Amino acid sequence: MKKxxxxxxxxxxDGDVAVVGITDFAQQQLGDVVFVEVPEAGRVLEAGKEAAVVESVKAASEVFAPVSGVVIEGNAALSDDPALVNRDPEGEGWFFTVxxxxxxxxxxxxxEAGYQSFVEAQH
Amino acid sequence: MTTALPQDSVSPPDELRTTPLHALHRELGGRLVPFAGYEMPVQYPAGILKEHLHTRAQAGLFDVSHMGQVRLSGPDVRAALERLVPGDLQALGERRVRYTLLLNEQGGIRDDLMVTNGGDHLFLVINAGCKRDDIAHLRAALPSSISVEPLEDLALLALQGPAAALVLGRHIPGIAALRFMTVTDAVIGGIAVAVTRSGYTGEDGFEISVAADHAEAIARLLLAEPEVAPIGLGARDSLRLEAGLCLYGHDIDETTTPVEAGLTWTISARRRAAGGFPGDALIQRQWAEGPERVRVGLRPVGRAPARDGTEIQDPAGQRVGIVTSGGFGPTVNGPVAMGYVAAAQATPDTALTLIVRGKPLAATVAKLPFVPARFFRGGTL
Structure with a gap:
């Protein structure tokens, strides 16, 4: 199930575990991602509160926790290769599991259909 | 994600102005954002990173038509403007260009600008965001015999990068011999232009002033060259930051003096000694005694950028300054920043701490520029 x-x-x-990242639309809007800070395992997240940071050449943005829970793993690959978020935002460029x-x-x-129409309605 | 995502707009809000290249920016897929009262491209589809690296490798074309172009004329116009700026305009030869500063009575910087000696007049290029105040100030502070004429029907293009001279030379034979900080009249594709060897990227390059209704034709001619790509304001910012150049309203403003900002190189020995500009006594004293704070380069350790407004602490946790420009330097391939620190902390390699999102981030004071300037130093024209 994708939300x-x-x-x-x-x-x-998948069950009570979710992989979280930013959408292809988001990475296009951000532009070249040069730094990502993901949460550490064990951190308690509250829906709507800051969970991660993504920085493009131009600006820093906070990523909010879409759901409450406990972080299982942050994607360590993003610290060496933050551009993964641009290349494969909804695959290898995941941020954390919770x-x-x-x-x-x-x-x-x-x-997915709801999100697509949400994006289209905005632009 | 935060709400801070830049939005593409379909049409500019009424209060935003556009440049003569607005339709071309659209056509090229530029992402248009508000900047200093104008709707300007922050980037094109290539993105800031590629645009930045392209400019350093080949040549980039920038629309800087939002900047103000102003003609000053009247008797002894150079002496008159010297009352408002610390630059040596008496020593400015004909066709030569100088970077100088409009100062307030406290020695603070009202704006930074380029001044060209046009023989019977001076030609100024001022910041978009300062335009209205600058023109009002010039009109109020210059003698009534000096005419202050904003040239609203001009566009300004910058062609920057190591291939700029080669590219422009295809259209203006001999332009590669134009000396740094010098202007010449020329013709491109039948269109009269004024070409200056200058720019704000740290690269060799030119700025081209042209009638607004011919700007798009010039831009298209240059963009048709294989070395040239359109470059947005995002890369313009990262290029100037790596080059250690000040952004008005961030690295310099009404509260910073030329001494604190490390811009005393813009003040000649004659002007330093004789004064005769706003805030002269304060600046002379500060220059002699040393300022309490100075602008420095900063290299954060690791990959996290430190942005404008980040607090700077010494290793003991005392606040010693603030970041005024910061981001990711594509050529440096790491974070770079500039800011003001206490004079005692300003020596290169001094270890400092930046407070980013509430957490300490190690950084060192770095020599500016981060990327060596490659201005053209020869020339006969």
């Missing part, structure tokens, strides 16, 4: 947020994050959910503490939060998120 999307209005803040341009995606989640691939064990959901409130799976019902997923109900408030968009599915």
């Amino acid at each position: 999307y947020t209005k803040d341009h994050e995606w989640l691939r959910v 064990r959901l503490s409130a799976p019902a939060e997923l109900d408030g998120l968009m599915d």
Whole structure:
């Protein structure tokens, strides 16, 4: 199951675990990503609060936790190769995995079709 | 993601102005954002990183038509403007260009600008964001015998990079011999232009002033050259930062003096000794005694950039300054920044701490520029 947020994050959910990253639309808007700070394993995330940082040449942006939970793993590959976020935003460029503490939060998120129309409606 | 994503706009809000190249920016896929009251391309589809590296490797074309172009004329115009700037305009030969500063009475910087000696007049290029205040200031502070004429019907293009002279030489034979910081009249494709060997990227290059209604034709002619790519304001910023050049409103403003900003090289021995510019006594004293704070380069350790406004601390945790420009330097291939620190902390290699998102980030004071300047130093024209 893949879900999307209005803040341009995606989640691939398998049971009570989700992989989280930013969407292809988001990486296009950001431009060349030069630095990513992902959360450490064990960190407790609260939906809507800062979870990671992504910096392009031009600007720093915060990535908010789309759901509450405990971080299982941050994507270590992004520290050596932050441009992975540009090359493969919804694959190798994932940010972190999280064990959901409130799976019902997923109900408030968009599915792929919903996200596509959300992006199109904005632009 | 935050809401800070730059948005592409379909049409500029009413209050934003556009340059004569606006339609071309659209056609080229430029991402248009508000900047200093104008809707300007921050980048094209290639992206800031590639645009930056392309400029350092070949040649980039920049639209800088948002900047103000102003003609000053009247009796003793150079002496008159010297009352407002510390630059040596008496020593400025005909067709020569000088970088100088409009100062306030406290020695603070109202704007930084280029002044060209046009023989019977002076030609100024001023910052877009300072235009209105500068023109009002010039009109109020210069004698009434000096005419201050904003040249609203001119565009300004910059062609920057190691291939700039080769490219422009195909259209203007002999232009490669133009000396650094010198202007000449020329013709490109039948269009009259004024070409200056100058720029703000640290690379060799030219700035081309042209009538607004011919700007697009010139831009298209240059973009048709295989070495030339369009470059947006994003790369213009990273290029000037690597070159150690000040951005007005960030690295210099009304509260910073030329001494603190490391711009005393713009003040000749005659002007230093004789004064006669706003804030002269304060600047002379500060120059002699040494300023309390100075602008320095900073290299954050690791990959995380430190942005404008980041607090700088000494190793003991005392606040010693603030970052005024910072980001990722594509040519340096790492984060670079400039800021003001206490004079005691300004020596290259001094270890400092930057407070980024509440966390300490190690950094060292670095010599400026981060990337050596490659201005053209020969020439006969």
